[in-house]
Amino acid sequence: MIARRTLVALFSVIALNASALPAADAPKLPPAEGAAKERIEKSPRHGEYVDVPIQTGKPIKSYVVYPEVKDKAPVVIVIHEIFGLSDWIKSVADQLAADGFIAIAPDMLSGMGEDGKGTDGFKDRQAVMGAIRGLKPEQVVAQLNAVRDYAKKVPAANGKLATIGFCWGGGQSFAYAVAQPELNAAVVYYGTNPQPADVEKVKAAVMGNYGGNDQRVNATVPAAQDAAKMAGKTYEVHTYEGAGHGFLRQQDGSEANKKAAEEAWPATIKFLREHTK
Numbered sequence: 308m309i310a311r312r313t314l315v316a317l318f319s320v321i322a323l324n325a326s327a328l329p330a331a332d333a334p335k336l337p338p339a340e341g342a343a344k345e346r347i348e349k350s351p352r353h354g355e356y357v358d359v360p361i362q363t364g365k366p367i368k369s370y371v372v373y374p375e376v377k378d379k380a381p382v383v384i385v386i387h388e389i390f391g392l393s394d395w396i397k398s399v400a401d402q403l404a405a406d407g408f409i410a411i412a413p414d415m416l417s418g419m420g421e422d423g424k425g426t427d428g429f430k431d432r433q434a435v436m437g438a439i440r441g442l443k444p445e446q447v448v449a450q451l452n453a454v455r456d457y458a459k460k461v462p463a464a465n466g467k468l469a470t471i472g473f474c475w476g477g478g479q480s481f482a483y484a485v486a487q488p489e490l491n492a493a494v495v496y497y498g499t500n501p502q503p504a505d506v507e508k509v510k511a512a513v514m515g516n517y518g519g520n521d522q523r524v525n526a527t528v529p530a531a532q533d534a535a536k537m538a539g540k541t542y543e544v545h546t547y548e549g550a551g552h553g554f555l556r557q558q559d560g561s562e563a564n565k566k567a568a569e570e571a572w573p574a575t576i577k578f579l580r581e582h583t584k
Contacts, residue, residue: 336402336572339559343398350401351375361453363446365418368425369454370397371411372404379465381491381583382458384451385412386476386483388556391426391435392416395556396473403471406576408583409464413454415442439475447479448486455487467491467583469511471575472498474553477515481531484511492582494575497552500527503534512541512582516571518550518564545574 338346347354353373358366370392374380383403387396392414400410416438420428429435451470458468469492472480477498484493485501490511497517500506513535517525528544535542547554547570549563558568 335405336568337395337399337555340393340395340556341559343394346398347394347401352401352404354397354401354404357457359413359454359457361450363449365423367413367415367417367450367453368392369411369413369457370400371409372397372400373409373463374404374407376407379463380407380409381467381469381579382461382464383408383410383579383583384454384458384468384470385410386451386470386472386479387412387415388473388553389436389439389475390432391429391439393426399471399473399555402572406579408579409458409461411454411458413450415439415447415450417450444482448483451479451483452487455490465583469493469579469583471579472496473555474498481509481513481515484509484513487511492579494578496555496571497521497524499524500531503530506531506534506540506542507538509535509540509542512543512578514543514575514578515545516555516567516575517544517546518552518554518567519546519548520550520563521552524552543578545571547571 355371357369357371359369360366385396385400396412400412403410414425417425419438422428426435455468458464470480470483471494473496477495480493481495481501484490485505485508488510493511493513495515532542547567550567554564554567558565
């Protein structure tokens, strides 16, 4: 009886401590899309908007979240989906900060919307998608280079830099690894891959996370894998059986998506830490 009472008391303490955790820190992965706004609002970390200067246009509005750590930290540039700088992307940045990184999420549509706004200057999601489809590759690289230059000057940064991108942004994360030889790491979530000849140019370590039920994207993986292997490049591929496109944002859409998210995110953090020491 005493032992049982002790166990009950112990579980009560554990439950109390768990309930006291900020919503942004339990669980240890980004939320599904529907919970993103609440995650940001309840985050204990410091998030702010900054205007990143760029020579070729208006400043790039970017959402920056800082980790609560005593040492300087690596920077991860978060490249949004075709849906633009959304609450969900900002919640991903917050989770990266919870995991010890300085996260910078640029709005790749900065200055292109109504009244000089970015994503929030378009009338609906379809308009945002159309605008992002119209971005030229050299334009995207110029924006990411500007964000990278800004990140290098952040006093709390340790000089190491990675990218992580989702869907459209996943493809841009890999493409930026092709274009920027000083990048340390690039993480791809269900984004299409560069041409094999371009993969040979990559200096950064690359990690790809793919849903098993996403053949449109997955069809581009084998050729990139072969090219990376032939060139001695690091391209770590993870494919999650039964998961669909966008499984991290849509982790509440199916058990397979949930399982993929719970496995992919810890692997992502491990990869980023290893390559941004």
